[in-house]
Amino acid sequence: MKTIELALELQAFVDGELDVRRRGEVEKLLATDAEARAMVAELRELQELVRANEPVVLVPETREFYWSQVQRRIASAERREERTGGEAPIKSMQWVRWLVPAFGVAAVAVVLVVPRSSAGRLGAASGFADLGDPVSLTFHSDTDGITIHWIN
Amino acid sequence: MSLKQDYSSSADEQLVAWAKDGDSEAFEELIHRHRDKIYARAMIMMRNEGDALDLSQEAWVKSWQRLRQFQGESTFLTWMTRIIINLCLDQLRRQKRMRAESIEELQEEVGGVERLMPVEDAKPTEGLESEEIRRRIDEALGKLTDAHRTVLVMHEFEGLEYKEIAKRVGISIGTVMSRLFYARRRLATLLQSLKRERLE
Numbered sequence: 312m313k314t315i316e317l318a319l320e321l322q323a324f325v326d327g328e329l330d331v332r333r334r335g336e337v338e339k340l341l342a343t344d345a346e347a348r349a350m351v352a353e354l355r356e357l358q359e360l361v362r363a364n365e366p367v368v369l370v371p372e373t374r375e376f377y378w379s380q381v382q383r384r385i386a387s388a389e390r391r392e393e394r395t396g397g398e399a400p401i402k403s404m405q406w407v408r409w410l411v412p413a414f415g416v417a418a419v420a421v422v423l424v425v426p427r428s429s430a431g432r433l434g435a436a437s438g439f440a441d442l443g444d445p446v447s448l449t450f451h452s453d454t455d456g457i458t459i460h461w462i463n
Numbered sequence: 464m465s466l467k468q469d470y471s472s473s474a475d476e477q478l479v480a481w482a483k484d485g486d487s488e489a490f491e492e493l494i495h496r497h498r499d500k501i502y503a504r505a506m507i508m509m510r511n512e513g514d515a516l517d518l519s520q521e522a523w524v525k526s527w528q529r530l531r532q533f534q535g536e537s538t539f540l541t542w543m544t545r546i547i548i549n550l551c552l553d554q555l556r557r558q559k560r561m562r563a564e565s566i567e568e569l570q571e572e573v574g575g576v577e578r579l580m581p582v583e584d585a586k587p588t589e590g591l592e593s594e595e596i597r598r599r600i601d602e603a604l605g606k607l608t609d610a611h612r613t614v615l616v617m618h619e620f621e622g623l624e625y626k627e628i629a630k631r632v633g634i635s636i637g638t639v640m641s642r643l644f645y646a647r648r649r650l651a652t653l654l655q656s657l658k659r660e661r662l663e
Contacts, residue, residue: 319640322647326618328625357651360588361619366601368503370519371512377498378491381523388524 321347325354475539483530490530494523497540501547507616508551510605518554522547544621552613552632560609588654603653611646614639 323329324337341348370377470478470492481489501522505515525546526533533542588596604612613632617623618639625643629636 315641315644319644322644323625323640326625326643353651354647357647358619360596361600361615361650364588364593364596364600365620366503366507366597366604367499368506368515368601369499370502370516372516374495377520378494381494381520381527382487384520384524385527388528 317347318350321350322354325351325358476535479530479533479535479539482527490527493539497543498523500540501543504544504547504616504620505551507601507604507620508548508609508613509554514554518550519547522550525550548617548621549631555609555613599654599657600650602657603650606653607646607649611642611649614642615646615650618643 320329320333320337324334329337337347341351372380470489473481473489473492475493475496478489478493482493498519502515502519505518505522506512509515509518522543526543529546533539537545588599591599604615607615614628617628617631618625623631625636625639629639632639634642
């Protein structure tokens with residue numbers, strides 16, 4: 312094959328991508344050029360071979376399990392959509408999303424920072440207290456006058 | 464005749480109509496009919512079972528959500544295949560797998576040695592059983608780069624024209640032609656070497 316351009320033209324011919332004029336030009340060339348004919352024959356043969364033998368791959372899961380996974384995803388997507396009230400309103404109210412973290416931080420600060428009271432003292436100037444509760448942890452600081460409860 | 468039997472003997476068009484009305488059993492029947500084809504397309508493009516399963520399920524979710532947009536201009540399977548291919552293209556882009564290697568880009572620009580080599584033996588799979596031919600083609604497809612395989616799959620298996628591939632992949636028609644040609648030459652060479660390996 313003389314040039315890559317010619318090779319691509321022959322390929323386009325095989326793929327039926329040429330207009331009438333260019334198709335005519337390729338047909339003229341094929342009548343005289345054995346190498347071009349061989350290239351076209353090879354491209355056609357390979358194309359037929361590939362198209363007729365598309366690899367077969369089967370889903371490695373049962374019908375029921377696969378469906379249950381799709382169902383779960385659909386339900387989850389629908390829940391998400393319900394929570395957000397659809398896509399369009401969310402886009403028009405993007406700015407509201409910026410306020411959520413700010414309100415969140417403020418709320419956590421109010422709830423967790425408890426004013427010191429003598430009844431709630433842990434006995435040390437500051438430190439962590441394990442109150443035997445596996446899901447919470449308490450930090451107390453006399454200096455700063457705060458008590459913080461972590462709840463897991 | 465039970466409803467279940469109705470589903471299994473109904474045409475896709477009828478199942479789609481029922482599914483549009485919210486009938487999930489009709490939708491499940493559609494999935495059952497076409498899930499292998501959709502999964503296979505994802506598997507051929509992604510070459511990874513986890514990605515293929517995930518994307519094929521995502522395609523069904525999108526299909527359920529957009530079912531009302533499907534007006535029957537094509538078959539349901541063609542519509543579904545379009546969805547899975549778009550998801551695969553997005554995933555390949557996210558994984559930065561669609562960028563051709565720089566050395567390949569150079570080859571594509573100047574025309575590598577491989578693309579100008581003498582015409583291959585046109586019958587690299589002569590005498591083989593159909594299953595073996597499919598296996599070899601799959602193996603050879605797996606050795607192509609994602610960029611080359613994607614174009615080849617879209618052209619040969621989906622029957623898409625150059626301009627449609629260019630639009631969907633986001634490349635020029637010239638690049639589609641060049642990648643397709645390179646992919647075919649590589650495929651022919653790989654099938655040849657697989658044949659030689661078997662004979663040795």
